[in-house]
Amino acid sequence: MTKRTHRDPTASDPLDRGAGLTAWRQIADRIEADIAGGLFKPGEKLPGEMQFAQRFGVNRHTVRRALGTLAARGLVRATQGGGTFVEFKPLPYTIGRKTRFSELMAKAGREARGELIGSAETVAAADIAEALGIETGSPVLELVTLHRADEVPISMARTWLPLPRFAGIDATYRQTGSLTRAFARHEISDYSRLSTRISARIANAEEAAHLELSRGRVLLVIDSINVNQHGHRIQATRSLFSADRVDLVIDQ
Amino acid sequence: MTKRTHRDPTASDPLDRGAGLTAWRQIADRIEADIAGGLFKPGEKLPGEMQFAQRFGVNRHTVRRALGTLAARGLVRATQGGGTFVEFKPLPYTIGRKTRFSELMAKAGREARGELIGSAETVAAADIAEALGIETGSPVLELVTLHRADEVPISMARTWLPLPRFAGIDATYRQTGSLTRAFARHEISDYSRLSTRISARIANAEEAAHLELSRGRVLLVIDSINVNQHGHRIQATRSLFSADRVDLVIDQ
DNA sequence: AGGTATTTGTGCGTATGTATT
DNA sequence: TAATACATACGCACAAATACC
Numbered sequence A, B: 001m002t003k004r005t006h007r008d009p010t011a012s013d014p015l016d017r018g019a020g021l022t023a024w025r026q027i028a029d030r031i032e033a034d035i036a037g038g039l040f041k042p043g044e045k046l047p048g049e050m051q052f053a054q055r056f057g058v059n060r061h062t063v064r065r066a067l068g069t070l071a072a073r074g075l076v077r078a079t080q081g082g083g084t085f086v087e088f089k090p091l092p093y094t095i096g097r098k099t100r101f102s103e104l105m106a107k108a109g110r111e112a113r114g115e116l117i118g119s120a121e122t123v124a125a126a127d128i129a130e131a132l133g134i135e136t137g138s139p140v141l142e143l144v145t146l147h148r149a150d151e152v153p154i155s156m157a158r159t160w161l162p163l164p165r166f167a168g169i170d171a172t173y174r175q176t177g178s179l180t181r182a183f184a185r186h187e188i189s190d191y192s193r194l195s196t197r198i199s200a201r202i203a204n205a206e207e208a209a210h211l212e213l214s215r216g217r218v219l220l221v222i223d224s225i226n227v228n229q230h231g232h233r234i235q236a237t238r239s240l241f242s243a244d245r246v247d248l249v250i251d252q
Numbered sequence C: 001a002g003g004t005a006t007t008t009g010t011g012c013g014t015a016t017g018t019a020t021t
Numbered sequence D: 001t002a003a004t005a006c007a008t009a010c011g012c013a014c015a016a017a018t019a020c021c
Helices: A023-036 A049-056 A060-072 A101-107 A126-132 A169-176 A179-184 A205-210 B023-036 B049-056 B060-072 B101-107 B126-132 B169-176 B179-184 B205-210
Strands: A076-079 A083-086 A091-095 A112-123 A139-149 A152-162 A191-202 A218-228 A233-242 A246-250 B076-079 B083-086 B091-095 B112-123 B139-149 B152-162 B191-202 B218-228 B233-242 B246-250
Touching (some): A023 A049, A060 A076, A101 A112, A112 A169, A126 A152, A126 A218, A139 A169, A152 A205, A169 A179, A191 A233, A191 B218, A218 A246, A218 B191, A233 A246, B023 B060, B049 B060, B112 B169, B126 B152, B126 B233, B139 B169, B152 B205, B169 B179, B218 B246, B233 B246
Parallel strands (some): A091 A246, B091 B246
Antiparallel strands (some): A112 A139, A139 A152, A152 A233, A191 B246, A218 A233, A246 B191, B076 B083, B112 B139, B139 B152, B218 B233
């Protein structure tokens, strides 16, 4: 392959036509190699599709197909009118008994912020009731939150808390931007994880919008139950992480 | 909606045309409700597309679109010439320090079997070498295995073992169908997990074929390192699970 | 604030090579 | 061999979102 150590995005760099590999696959491989080799760095804007087309001597559709596969694998992200950008490497996210989002981010040198998207008083469905150890139909508070590190959305979560024990904690969360700090104002000085269950699926349109993901990206889904210092269940949460932005590290 | 308690797959069951919902979405919802309601049970073959078309008074293409969305969500699986089948509920797969696939399956009342797809002597890449605590370029044995529960593929794994310590263990694995038993013949009486890292992505064609998945399904990817009774690193593994068939339960 | 250029997204039509039936 | 389906690739045009001046 042609080594590219400097950057003239339109310099002719023809493909190996007639070989076994299709044009779009060769293009995808070369761009991926340029990313891996550091020619294009995370967060950086790639050359335009027309420039790639000129460089490789192909139609723009062919370049789009190549970039499409890279986008599907989470290596790049295209925004209409803006350009195509190299994605950042996944952030290691440690899951342990005492995982705190804000502490993890602080350790990684990134600023954490939790945002309350919505809250509602509702009644516990069967699965939520079982998780919280209460009767089905008991009143619960449901919070929907979005978590960012340096303004990049990392996860969104739906949290259920028993009522009336935690009445008003949504307002506290909105002020503090952290469940740990909101708990502190409701006399929960310490809490830890009782159980964790992990699955994965494709993001739906609403989830993709909140997490600023392109369509069809993969989510890691984490269902967890937290208990207070006395072992009583106080919280059930379903967290959604972009699998492209986060690796889960199990701390056992 | 029409309640269906018996099963005449062609009995007329018209849609709510002209309402806000498209025909294919209504059909998908009804079939999903029938699965959730237990009319169609896991592993069972659904009525043919033509029968659904007759039942709902639509074209077969409309039924295909509905079944396509259910297949994309992992609820059903279509096989050409065979029919469309209801998928099983996800199997809880516990990840702990001493997770053993065969024991887990035995506990779930299912028969476990490991199959050696391939093995090769190679040299450790940087990441494998780091995981095993050896020098990059050291000789390692690479095993590719497929794991089934009651003949259904649950996971496939790529395992790296240092050489010459484990020379010939591929043959032992082929005989025993279990890494635990193969280790036993190489004087590893006990081993446990040192680290676990979880991500998720879409299956490629080869992985989908081995795991008997339709295209575009989601995989849980688990990178783990195992140590022997003395704490020495003996094994690095990358396991791929179909996210539709398995839920990971973290045992902390 | 507004208009223009740039860039990605989408649709259509056409042609070609390959694999299947 | 013929018919068919499918993936690949090219060309043109326009829409939609963004960036820039």
